[in-house]
Amino acid sequence: MKDLGRDIITPFMTxxxxxxxxPILKIYPDTGHFIxxxxxVQLSADVVDFVSLGNVVVNSPVVVDRLVNGASNxxxxxxxxxxxxxxxxxxxxx
Amino acid sequence: xxxxxxxxxxxxxxxxGKGDVTVVFIHGNLASxxxxxxxxxxxxxxxxVIGIDWRGxxxxxxxxxxxxxxxxxxxxxxxxxxxxxxxxxxxxxxxATHSTGGIIAARMLLKQPGRFGRVFALDPVTPLGMSFTAxxxxxxxxxxxxxxxxxxxxxxxxxxxxxxxxxxxxxxPRFREGLGEIRSFYERILxxxxxxxxxxxxxxxxx
Numbered sequence: 001m002k003d004l005g006r007d008i009i010t011p012f013m014t015x016x017x018x019x020x021x022x023p024i025l026k027i028y029p030d031t032g033h034f035i036x037x038x039x040x041v042q043l044s045a046d047v048v049d050f051v052s053l054g055n056v057v058v059n060s061p062v063v064v065d066r067l068v069n070g071a072s073n074x075x076x077x078x079x080x081x082x083x084x085x086x087x088x089x090x091x092x093x094x
Numbered sequence: 095x096x097x098x099x100x101x102x103x104x105x106x107x108x109x110x111g112k113g114d115v116t117v118v119f120i121h122g123n124l125a126s127x128x129x130x131x132x133x134x135x136x137x138x139x140x141x142x143v144i145g146i147d148w149r150g151x152x153x154x155x156x157x158x159x160x161x162x163x164x165x166x167x168x169x170x171x172x173x174x175x176x177x178x179x180x181x182x183x184x185x186x187x188x189x190a191t192h193s194t195g196g197i198i199a200a201r202m203l204l205k206q207p208g209r210f211g212r213v214f215a216l217d218p219v220t221p222l223g224m225s226f227t228a229x230x231x232x233x234x235x236x237x238x239x240x241x242x243x244x245x246x247x248x249x250x251x252x253x254x255x256x257x258x259x260x261x262x263x264x265x266x267p268r269f270r271e272g273l274g275e276i277r278s279f280y281e282r283i284l285x286x287x288x289x290x291x292x293x294x295x296x297x298x299x300x301x
Contacts, residue, residue: 033251035216036192037280040133047117047214048138051188054212 024050026058029066095153098146100177105146106153107178113140116184120175120202121145122193122219124237124287126152129192131279144187146178148198151290168194168223172201176209185209192216197223237288242266244288255280 009025016023026046031038046056097104108127111134119130127145134143147154148171159166175198179187188211191199196218203210226234237244249256249267255276260268269277 030254032253033193033217034129036130036133037252038254041136043216044133044136047133047188047190048141050214051115051117051141051212 026056027063027066029062098178098181100174103149103155103157105178107146110134110143111137111141113142115141116187117143117190118187119145120191120195120198122195124290126286128283149174152286168197171198175202188212190214194219197221241288248284
């Protein structure tokens with residue numbers, strides 16, 4: 001986001017929007033390629049929102065921070081918290 | 095093990111939940127329908143989630159590849175998925191895709207645009223595909239031959255499951271504490287990934 005000359009996402013979204021099919025882009029902070037394994041709770045909520053409402057919440061302070069500053073090296077080697085209590089996703093969500 | 099006919103072959107499939115809204119999960123390369131297993135039970139009532147294995151993956155048939163792999167093309171996978179939906183009597187659904195599954199979904203949409211509602215694509219590969227360098231192809235070859243390499247490569251994409259320090263170079267990834275049943279789930283999908291290969295078991299070195 002600090003070098004718009006290398007941005008390939010915005011032109012794609014503009015063209016799709018002009019074609020009448022506006023895409024929605026969501027950043028999942030602190031996840032890897034396996035988003036559905038790293039954050040299955042948010043994924044299931046987003047799929048349902050998208051299917052039923054046609055939209056998902058895409059903005060949050062942490063998302064804006066990652067867009068501007070990129071991934072944090074501190075996070076890559078920090079200890080990800082484990083949600084307390086019994087849960088089918090315990091240990092997955094950061 | 096549930097299987098559904100798609101042309102001349104059988105594909106593995108699973109369903110979670112019941113309802114009028116159907117979301118079909120199209121998994122990515124080297125993966126399976128089971129990869130949505132952690133999220134699917136969290137969908138609310140009224141939503142049915144269906145996962146279908148690509149041919150060659152999970153519990154699907156593995157027809158011998160043609161010399162040019164034409165029978166494992168993205169076009170063929172899309173035809174398989176549409177045929178499976180016909181057989182499962184799903185006239186309309188939404189799609190949730192991961193990675194290369196996005197290419198298959200794009201082809202399904204082009205083939206039958208009225209059959210699908212919304213498409214939720216997780217970290218999708220562009221419909222134009224991807225080209226790999228010789229080093230990257232070499233990495234895939236190494237994954238075919240070694241469970242350990244497969245484990246290391248896969249761990250980089252699911253970092254939240256592992257002790258961060260164990261993801262450093264030349265270190266075997268170690269699971270974090272507190273994962274419970276997720277650990278066995280991950281071992282299962284890891285084994286499935288290792289099994290997706292044109293290299294037969296007898297050709298692999300014993301490990």
